[in-house]
Amino acid sequence: MYAARLTDHGGPDVIDRIETDRPEPAHDELLLEVGSAGVNPVDTYFRDGSYEPVSLPFTPGVDVAGTVVAVGGDVEGFETGDRVFGTGIGNMSFQGGYAEYATIPTDRVVHLPDDVDTTQAGAAGVVAVTAWRALIGHAGLEPAEYCLVHGGSGGVGHAAVQIAQAVSARVITTADPSYHDRLRDLGADTVLDYRRDDLADAVLEASDGGVDVILDHRLDDYLQFDADVAATSARVVGIGENSPDPGFTNDGAARSKDVNYQFMSMFNTPDLRVPLRGVAHLMNTGKLSIEIADSYTLEDAGEAQRAVLEDSFLGKLVIEP
Incomplete structure (x- = not known):
């Protein structure tokens, strides 16, 4: 698979699209085929070293939406083919959503209603x-x-x-x-x-x-x-x-x-699933729409991180692998 990954801290140019092994889900995780990943200022803090990841290399992108392709051995309530969205923020071992596939713990995702757009959902979390x-x-x-x-x-x-x-x-x-x-x-x-x-x-x-x-x-x-x-x-x-x-x-x-x-x-959110379910309900009933100002490929992930800090726009930027 391909991922946008950083091997050192620095400016947007330290993010490279690389080919790497597809991850395997841990016992409490889901493996997602990523549909979209939101671009957040917090992602840039991991990149520049303000928030240091557990280890390098590191894949940014705390927000993600996609389709479940594998489940960990202790997972209940999810199965392959489910559409989900969520945020890995607060879990420092989370290798992020700027990738074709990503694993995420089940306590940070919820099911995505059928009528909710995956691109919007990937940008919704944070x-x-x-x-x-x-x-x-x-x-x-x-x-x-x-x-x-x-x-x-x-x-x-x-x-x-x-x-x-x-x-x-x-x-x-x-x-x-x-x-x-x-x-x-x-x-x-x-x-x-x-x-x-x-x-x-x-x-x-x-x-x-x-x-x-x-x-x-x-x-x-x-x-x-x-x-x-x-x-x-x-x-x-x-x-x-x-x-x-x-x-x-x-x-x-x-x-x-x-x-x-x-x-x-x-x-400090006690249980991310509680607000995520509320957000999912509002998106499903048409009361919440995440505005997508622009979408970027994995190759342009560095440019997306520059834009999120420097450009003026309404709403959100996303990576769509």
Whole structure:
């Protein structure tokens, strides 16, 4: 089989398409013929050494969707021919989805409904589970509440907009104007240019004076902003990369409103199958669509990793072996 693999840490050019042996599933694993694998910023951290793999060579790609072609000896509930999707994030021995075949533990995959597109499913894992855990698990978002999603055009952002809409929240998001119409199509009630000088006033106007739930991927930029636009007892969930210096210029705004701040990482998800099943249901009922901005071959995996960090697009990039 062929895989896009790195033998050393470095820039995107360290990823090469190589021919290698097809893996065998361990006792608790599935062997998948890969249909698609999402391209996530976390994949680039394994490549550059920020998150060091257990051993090199290493195949990136924490997200995957495909068809089961073999099952481990202790596996129950799956059989050859099943379509599945999931994410290997949190399992440091997972050799990823940038390959024609990949093995994955059964506690990180669920069945894929017949009508759900494999390409979308391969891109869903990290972004949709993150959005689900943030809004449903941590924030407890309820119908009719105002929900602010910073960066609605991003992978997590555009999934969060749809998940919030699916629970009948009133969704406010920020994005470049070129993405506003599509985000409204995906369920946002209000879409604002994140660069506008009066953004806080615009959010307060759109939320009748304060937002109940905020999903924030850039706390170093928006920690004070979140406090300023929050309603009383608002819940702010922080995700994304490490913030170099998050801090308040006036924490009185947060204290006076009893704002609750929750920081989260997908690595701490108790059982990935729970949010994955929720995501599968939303995709199957048409309430969640993972937007595919571009698709790459194994030969172009390095370019895909460059693009995920440097280019502007709505949704997700995928590798299709």
